[in-house]
Each structure stands twice: as structure tokens, then as C-alpha cells.
Amino acid sequence: MDDFFEGVVEFFSDLFVFSSTSRRDKKIDRHITMLRKEAWFNSLFRISANRKLIFNNRKVRRYLKSRRRVKRLIEDVKAQRHFQTLLKSCK
Numbered sequence: 001m002d003d004f005f006e007g008v009v010e011f012f013s014d015l016f017v018f019s020s021t022s023r024r025d026k027k028i029d030r031h032i033t034m035l036r037k038e039a040w041f042n043s044l045f046r047i048s049a050n051r052k053l054i055f056n057n058r059k060v061r062r063y064l065k066s067r068r069r070v071k072r073l074i075e076d077v078k079a080q081r082h083f084q085t086l087l088k089s090c091k
Contacts, residue, residue, distance in 0.1 A: 028061050031070040040080055041073070050087055057090050 032054065035041040044050045053060050063069060063086060072079040 024065065028064050031064050031067070034070060035064075035073060038074060044084065044087065049091060053087055053090050059090055060086060 036045065045054065054064070055061075063083070069079070073083055
């Protein structure tokens with residue numbers, strides 16, 4: 001009976017957390033999808049450690065939340081180097 005109760009509590013707590021962050025996460029995931037079209041980003045994304053940072057690190061995700069930064073990443077080599085430095089600093 002305790003396992004059932006814990007399962008129900010966990011389900012509702014996950015539901016609450018999901019609903020409060022899903023909008024922000026969808027935006028970041030869209031930005032990641034845009035960046036995945038770029039060869040330089042895919043070479044970073046193929047590395048497991050970088051992929052984990054992109055999906056789980058708060059600093060990296062906050063960086064990818066900005067549409068302006070993502071556009072700059074697509075267009076500017078200097079911004080791409082900065083992003084690579086950010087990934088390295090978060091490891």
C-alpha cells in the first residue's frame with residue numbers, strides 16, 4: 001500500500017514540475033533543433049558529455065533560451081567559440 005501511495009505522490013509531483021517548466025523547455029528544445037541543422041553544433045552534440053550538458057546543465061540551457069543568442073550562434077563564428085568555451089567551463 002505504501003508503494004502505491006508513493007507512486008501516486010511521485011506522479012503528481014512530476015506532473016506539477018512538468019507543467020511549470022514545459023513551456024520553457026519546449027522553447028529551448030526548439031532552439032536545439034534549429035542548432036542541430038548546423039554542422040559545428042552536431043559535432044559538439046555527438047559527444048555524450050556535451051549532449052548531457054546541453055540537456056541538463058542549467059547554465060547552458062539558460063544560454064540556449066535566448067532566441068537572439070541562438071541566432072548569433074548560427075551566424076557568428078565568434079559566438080560559436082564562446083559557446084564551446086561555455087561547454088568546457090561547465091564540465
